[in-house]
Amino acid sequence: MKILVCISNVPDTTTKVKFTDNNKQIDYAGVQWIINPWDELALTRAIELKEDSSNSFNEVCVINVGLSNCDATLRKALAIGADKAIRIDAEPLDAYFVAGQIADYLKNNPFDIVLSGIESSDYNGSSVGGMLSEFMDCPAISSMTKLDVENENIIIHRAIPGGKQILELKPPFVGIVQKGITNEPRIPAMRGIMMARKKPLDVVPAIELESLSHIVEFELPVAKVSCKMIDVDQLEELVDLLKSEAKVL
Amino acid sequence: MSVIAFAKNWEGKFKKSTFELVSYAKDLASRLNTETLILSIGEVDESELGKLAQYGADKIISAEDSRLNILSSRIYAEVISQVVNKEGASFVILSDNNSGKAISPRLSVKLKAGLAAAVLAVPKSLDPFVIQKRVFSGKAFAYVQIDSEKKILTLSKNSFGIVENSVSLNIERFTPELADDIFKIKVNSIENADDKVILADADIVVSAGRGMKAADNWQPVEDLASVLGAATACSRPVSDDGWRGHEEHVGQTGKVIAPNLYFAIGISGAIQHVAGVNRSKCIVAINTDPEAPIFSVADYGVVGDAMIVLPKLTEIIRSGE
Numbered sequence: 166m167k168i169l170v171c172i173s174n175v176p177d178t179t180t181k182v183k184f185t186d187n188n189k190q191i192d193y194a195g196v197q198w199i200i201n202p203w204d205e206l207a208l209t210r211a212i213e214l215k216e217d218s219s220n221s222f223n224e225v226c227v228i229n230v231g232l233s234n235c236d237a238t239l240r241k242a243l244a245i246g247a248d249k250a251i252r253i254d255a256e257p258l259d260a261y262f263v264a265g266q267i268a269d270y271l272k273n274n275p276f277d278i279v280l281s282g283i284e285s286s287d288y289n290g291s292s293v294g295g296m297l298s299e300f301m302d303c304p305a306i307s308s309m310t311k312l313d314v315e316n317e318n319i320i321i322h323r324a325i326p327g328g329k330q331i332l333e334l335k336p337p338f339v340g341i342v343q344k345g346i347t348n349e350p351r352i353p354a355m356r357g358i359m360m361a362r363k364k365p366l367d368v369v370p371a372i373e374l375e376s377l378s379h380i381v382e383f384e385l386p387v388a389k390v391s392c393k394m395i396d397v398d399q400l401e402e403l404v405d406l407l408k409s410e411a412k413v414l
Numbered sequence: 415m416s417v418i419a420f421a422k423n424w425e426g427k428f429k430k431s432t433f434e435l436v437s438y439a440k441d442l443a444s445r446l447n448t449e450t451l452i453l454s455i456g457e458v459d460e461s462e463l464g465k466l467a468q469y470g471a472d473k474i475i476s477a478e479d480s481r482l483n484i485l486s487s488r489i490y491a492e493v494i495s496q497v498v499n500k501e502g503a504s505f506v507i508l509s510d511n512n513s514g515k516a517i518s519p520r521l522s523v524k525l526k527a528g529l530a531a532a533v534l535a536v537p538k539s540l541d542p543f544v545i546q547k548r549v550f551s552g553k554a555f556a557y558v559q560i561d562s563e564k565k566i567l568t569l570s571k572n573s574f575g576i577v578e579n580s581v582s583l584n585i586e587r588f589t590p591e592l593a594d595d596i597f598k599i600k601v602n603s604i605e606n607a608d609d610k611v612i613l614a615d616a617d618i619v620v621s622a623g624r625g626m627k628a629a630d631n632w633q634p635v636e637d638l639a640s641v642l643g644a645a646t647a648c649s650r651p652v653s654d655d656g657w658r659g660h661e662e663h664v665g666q667t668g669k670v671i672a673p674n675l676y677f678a679i680g681i682s683g684a685i686q687h688v689a690g691v692n693r694s695k696c697i698v699a700i701n702t703d704p705e706a707p708i709f710s711v712a713d714y715g716v717v718g719d720a721m722i723v724l725p726k727l728t729e730i731i732r733s734g735e
């Protein structure tokens with residue numbers, strides 16, 4: 166069985182967000198690019214499943230919709246352990262466009278399970294996985310916190326507020342990965358980095374597809390005025406302020 | 415032209431966030447000079463449905479089918495799109511919670527409707543339709559223009575508020591047409607952590623970090639949360655090290671929350687942590703280090719050892735009740 170992991174190329178999480186062009190563009194100067202943190206967890210879990218010989222998972226591929234600046238991130242995914250990378254060569258206009266492109270690729274290149282992260286840490290759309298499942302007309306598991314095989318059945322946990330659902334499902338489906346799916350994201354080892362150079366990174370042309378939305382402008386949140394310090398021996402004052410000034414108690 | 419909001423129920427009951435959603439839908443519909451339709455899916459009794467009219471639901475559409483009592487994003491998206499097409503609605507609004515996040519992308523593809531996720535305010539302009547949403551987990555905002563004719567929004571919690579706007583009650587039943595073969599997922603069991611306040615719903619959140627030093631030191635955090643009726647949360651290293659469960663992790667790679675009151679205890683205030691909590695109405699920081707970056711985003715700060723401050727604070731609040 167084959168797993169496809171969707172990879173979004175995002176700025177490192179320590180990035181201080183700045184804009185250019187009259188706040189119309191993000192200033193990407195000096196930004197480090199990483200695999201979107203949830204995609205990295207999804208990839209790690211997919212590789213763990215492939216390595217476990219007691220199940221029938223035998224191939225893990227990664228896919229990205231983006232321009233050539235994403236290749237370094239895809240090489241990193243190969244170094245972590247993916248067998249093959251696919252880049253659909255287009256500017257990722259919006260989530261609908263990205264999901265539509267991946268869905269089209271899947272028509273001729275089917276996978277049993279497609280994994281995506283619960284959101285991308287840049288645009289926070291939480292959309293690509295869900296949209297993809299609708300394009301593919303298959304079930305999707307939102308907030309998936311466990312993906313396992315027991316007696317050839319695929320067992321899944323889905324986080325729900327205050328608890329979890331334990332599900333069974335037959336492929337094909339889309340898993341939308343939440344934290345918990347694996348312990349820690351894998352980092353590439355030296356050997357993996359060497360091997361990644363020889364692994365295939367296929368660049369495929371995009372199909373004609375419209376986007377449904379676009380960003381017109383950015384803005385930064387207003388900074389807090391200042392923090393009122395309360396003496397550690399005057400905690401009654403804190404409680405009073407929370408009641409009478411902030412009105413939150 | 416109308417506006418439809420999907421009012422999710424939890425075992426037949428609505429939550430405050432549902433009423434905020436209806437209030438928002440009403441406001442948008444008034445701007446567009448059109449009707450506010452509220453769709454409820456699954457079994458909800460009439461008195462509960464009636465509550466939606468207090469916030470301006472011109473018509474409440476109730477889709478009942480015993481197969482709809484367990485939420486499936488695929489099936490719910492199908493039901494919502496049937497109602498949207500029947501009513502000729504041009505806007506669909508959902509809450510930005512687990513179910514809204516799961517349903518809205520599917521709906522977007524079904525209706526070919528552009529989606530703005532986690533919007534924070536009323537639209538900046540109606541034509542073209544431009545609206546504010548958070549990006550980079552709250553480190554910035556973007557103004558998104560939706561270009562398609564039909565539009566979908568998911569509304570962030572605590573971004574609009576609840577507005578009473580009583581209208582007369584009008585409930586309509588709707589029976590969706592559903593093919594049997596879309597009921598595919600087999601739910602083996604559901605486990606619920608009992609009597610805990612759910613983080614996503616909580617008005618007050620008591621959150622603690624590595625400054626607590628060990629998993630065994632969490633009792634004072636639990637005690638403060640308990641006296642406040644608050645949910646507990648934690649920073650990422652705390653959940654990574656297994657001191658607390660992953661469901662408590664807040665921040666850029668965990669949950670993004672916006673309670674009224676957020677306590678950051680023994681949390682340094684790293685940029686990834688702050689990104690997930692900076693929409694809290696009020697932040698209180700408790701930290702031994704007066705230079706900790708958390709104080710620059712807090713409203714109130716106490717420099718002190720959490721193991722000493724927390725029991726005192728809990729006692730003051732308890733005795734003041």
Ligand SMILES: Cc1cc2nc3c(=O)[nH]c(=O)nc-3n(C[C@H](O)[C@H](O)[C@H](O)COP(=O)(O)OP(=O)(O)OC[C@H]3O[C@@H](n4cnc5c(N)ncnc54)[C@H](O)[C@@H]3O)c2cc1C
Pocket residue numbers: 178202622623624625626648649650651652663664665666667668679680681682683684685686687690700701702703706718719720721
């Ligand atoms: C890709 C990526 C994503 C990340 N995502 C997140 C995220 O989503 N959420 C998140 O939280 N972090 C995230 N982080 C980690 C983040 O960078 C910080 O490392 C983390 O937030 C620090 O956690 P902390 O504040 O609990 O610990 P520390 O930074 O170690 O801070 C502990 C604090 O406790 C104080 N302290 C010590 N003793 C006491 C005491 N007795 N009483 C009171 N205060 C005390 C110290 O002064 C210090 O300020 C991410 C990092 C990366 C690289």
